[in-house]
Amino acid sequence: MYTDKVMDHFSNPRNAGVIENADGIGEVGNPVCGDMMAFYIKVKDDKLDDVKFQTFGCVAAIAVSSIVSEMAKGKSLKEAKLITKKTVTESLDGLPKEKMHCSNLGAEALAKAIKDYETKISE
């Protein structure tokens, strides 16, 4: 059902965990629906110096979170904003159709975290 890439990220998730004192936090989904993700970012020189995530959800949700964190880490905020459901799906060599919608929330959570950071610094 899942691609090898998905299974790899599910089995060995990159950047799992919490950043205490994160510069930005983004949360999407909720456990009632079955998928919930939290992204934590540390920003330095407009770059994502560190990215971590926590995910409650299925194989797809965990793999999506993991690959998003990997794709984002080290990128400029601008570049990171270009990460979309589509590029995430491609990087995972595809996702089952029924999983496209609700488990593929990683890019959204990351974007929320960046927004959170931007809101904070603009204050």
Added chain:
Amino acid sequence: MYTDKVMDHFSNPRNAGVIENADGIGEVGNPVCGDMMAFYIKVKDDKLDDVKFQTFGCVAAIAVSSIVSEMAKGKSLKEAKLITKKTVTESLDGLPKEKMHCSNLGAEALAKAIKDYETKISE
């Protein structure tokens, strides 16, 4: 489906054929329904000196005719009248339920032939 006895009488029918100048003839059934039997008898000293039959019909109909002819041959008319569906079925070690009604016409045809004979001689 059929007992060995039925199969034996079907495969080697006894007394098949016609008696030319029969003393009595009995016909029952009709080919539209699928079963039709004709019995021919020769009577001597109130005994069935010869019995023959012709049957259009299924395995059961043929076996029934054959065994009825065998049961009747040599019997007195009075004895022959005691041949019934039930005794025929028993002599064949049983018949399939759905065949009891329409294929088991041998006793009836024989009775008709005897009646035919009795009517003729009483005229």
Added chain:
Amino acid sequence: MNLIYMDHASATPVREQVIKAMVPYFDLQFGNPSAVYDMGFNIKQVIEEQRAHVARLIGAKANEIIFASSGAEANNLAIKGVALAGQKKGKHIIISAIEHHSVLNSARFLERMDFEVTFLPVDEHGLVDPERLAKVIRPETILVSVMHANNEIGTIQAISELSSICREKGVIFHTDAVASVGNIPVDVNVLGVDLLSLSGISLGAPKGTGALYFKKNIRLMPLIHGGIQEMGRRGGTENVPGIVGLGKASELAANEISAKKDQLQKLRELLVSGIQEKIKKVTLTGHPDKRLPGHASFCIEAIEGEALIYMLNQDGIYSNTGSACASKALKTSPVLVAIGVPPDLAQGSVVFTMNNNSVQEVRYVLEKLASAVEKLRSLSPIWREKTA
């Protein structure tokens, strides 16, 4: 005694290759195809491969195939499924007078659900007249079902003509192709049908398997309600070994079917001409050439079919009959009635359906049939009348 099997319309043996393909799905790959873990997923994939094999055999796409537990179930799903899903549009359906019981009794069921059913008569060869069909279609007609080939008399209908009439009038067309798929090339696009039923029994696949082809836009009320199996159109855990058997048999048939036709036709011609030569007063039922290549059916005067089948059985020959005595309902075959065979002649029905048979077998059958008929006729009071 060597057994000669000439009842392929009733059942076909499953080939060793097909059995071999099936067996691992009993014990090694036994998981439920809906299961989340790898064994379940792998089996689900295998089912989808089989769906593609079945689709390819009839020129369809894999997602247009629903697996079923028999040809009868496929027919029920088609007839009731289309009717119950489409009843808002109208409650009139049309079927031919020579449909299989599973179509006929589905239609009778719909009558109890306040549908109206028109039974299309057939001519003496069993053919439906397209003009007649065109005339009985009404605005409220939602479904027409005419079988592709008839199992009792072998007649092959002009399905593409019939279906094109329905297409023009916006009426859904179903064909029961149980007797044809596996015996002749069948292509849903050439036939122009919206739904088509097939069964493992004619395909060298196991009994208890079948499939319904349905065009993607056709709305179907499930017959067996349940979970998400078969795209939500048929509940119940899939008969995985059966599906593998049907898929493998379809794959084999797809490769072999064109070659088979000529050989079967030759056997049939030998059988038909031989019987007509050796036996007096015998009628070929069905169409003389618009018929299944391996299918030869007759009515033989003055004898009864069950007795004949038993006599042939004693000579090691397996064949079939539509005689009343051989049917559990003790009723003359409605197909023979529909083509106008008189009831007494209909009793003498005998049907040979060939597949992997040989010329020698046909010769043997001819010989034994002639003597069986002779023997039965010698017993028959009607034969005497006839010859008297």
Added chain:
Amino acid sequence: MNLIYMDHASATPVREQVIKAMVPYFDLQFGNPSAVYDMGFNIKQVIEEQRAHVARLIGAKANEIIFASSGAEANNLAIKGVALAGQKKGKHIIISAIEHHSVLNSARFLERMDFEVTFLPVDEHGLVDPERLAKVIRPETILVSVMHANNEIGTIQAISELSSICREKGVIFHTDAVASVGNIPVDVNVLGVDLLSLSGISLGAPKGTGALYFKKNIRLMPLIHGGIQEMGRRGGTENVPGIVGLGKASELAANEISAKKDQLQKLRELLVSGIQEKIKKVTLTGHPDKRLPGHASFCIEAIEGEALIYMLNQDGIYSNTGSACASKALKTSPVLVAIGVPPDLAQGSVVFTMNNNSVQEVRYVLEKLASAVEKLRSLSPIWREKTA
């Protein structure tokens, strides 16, 4: 890696003895059981022998058994068949809130046919309250269906209490015993039911087999219309190898089932107590002891079931879940909703159903499950909240 199968509620492997019994009916004895000649008749006899085996397993008579192509079909035949045959008496039926999809969606179908359906709630252990049932029965109620054991939570209902209420009121009672037959002794007389469904999937018989028990006086509208097969109650050529498989498996089960219970219960207790010891915040779903002996089901906080199943799969363990993500419909299990499990907790559902498993296997599962849960919780934002 050794594979540990703990999903016996979804499918069971077919034993070699059973496969051996089936195989001849693919190619050697391949005839149609309706055929008139000896091969057909012999096969018909074999079917009747299997009917007797299945009947004996549940204390029924052979002529009270109809073969079906799955448990789902048996359920559809029971629910729709009784309702459509009895609708003149009334159009109200009652089913429990935790029925299998095949019962639930058959009832939903009847709603479209203008029937009214009452869904009986269950308590937190999944039990139907007999008093509550008594209250919702009306004069126009014609059928009550409550499953014997639930496949997701293992709860066994007090069927004889429920059925006796129905008997008093003259209402037909059906039970879906797919999850119980094969796991515990089941006797239709003890249960007091009018109809009972069973499936090959729980019996070590092939998928795509099942049977419906029905008391002789029960009127049933066929689901699959057709010929005279199955006493006119189910059309279609019989799945002879499948029936032989179901019969053989029933024969084996009848001899083994009493002995199995204790051993399975021990395994279950080991699994349940081990999980409760090793894992925090875990709830046993279903009834603590009125449950199938080999059935252990849980909801584990702060993790999601599909992910857990995959992780166990990587350790060679096959188990099941009722989580929304694992269902193709992406909906939380209606059974877990019905017993009042909060939706977020319901995501962490995991189900182990054991059969020929060993103590070592249970120990291995305990170890791997604990580490999988730990790993998933370490990823989980909710777990952090909980422990924070």
